[in-house]
Amino acid sequence: MVAGISDVDGYRGTPHRYSRRLLVDPCCYVVRSECSWRMLPKAFPPWQNVYRTFRRWSERGKFKQTHGRSRAQWREREGRDPMPSAAVLDDQTTRHSPHRGTSGYDAGQKVKGRKRHVLVAPLGMVLAVSVTAANVQGRDVVHSVMTNGMEKHAVISTTFSDTGYTERFAQTINQLHGI
Secondary structure (H helix, E strand, O other), X not given: OHHHHOOOOOOOOOOOOOOHHHHHHHHHHHHHHOOXXXXXXXXXXXXXXXXXXXXXXXXXXXXXXXXXXXHHHHHHHOOOOOOOOEEEEEEEEEEOOOOOOOOEEEOOOOEXXXXXXXXXXXXXXXEEEEEEEOOOOHHHXXXXXXXXXXHHOOOOOEEEEOOOOOHHHHHHHHHHHOO
């Protein structure tokens, strides 16, 4: 995983102060623990170095490339084609801290928070995602999620979804994306 995320080989100039592994671990720590960059434990490199590297990698799409590569490798290990031909579409409402970001009330789930609209491969790897306030209905966001997923994975020919997505939705997706 770390080999694919590092900068270009043959880099000239000042040698890296910290190994790529020492910079990936704190990024994973921040995502997993949801702490701020400034609260990284002292066992990691200084937060400024980690954050600067994280921003550079994010801007260059390194995390998306790594996710795509690991998804393809996982599918090949399972004896499947690297590119998925089917996808599952669903949404999930989660509670969240009211301090930042948009939030709404999902009356069906009786939850105040945010909603994840996710397109996943049958093995569970994420293909496309969109996060909105909880009061946004799935049918209002699903077209952008499907468009995003189809741009990256044009071979998808079958989509499964729950009953929250109406027959009219299925007809529209069929017209727009040929699924």
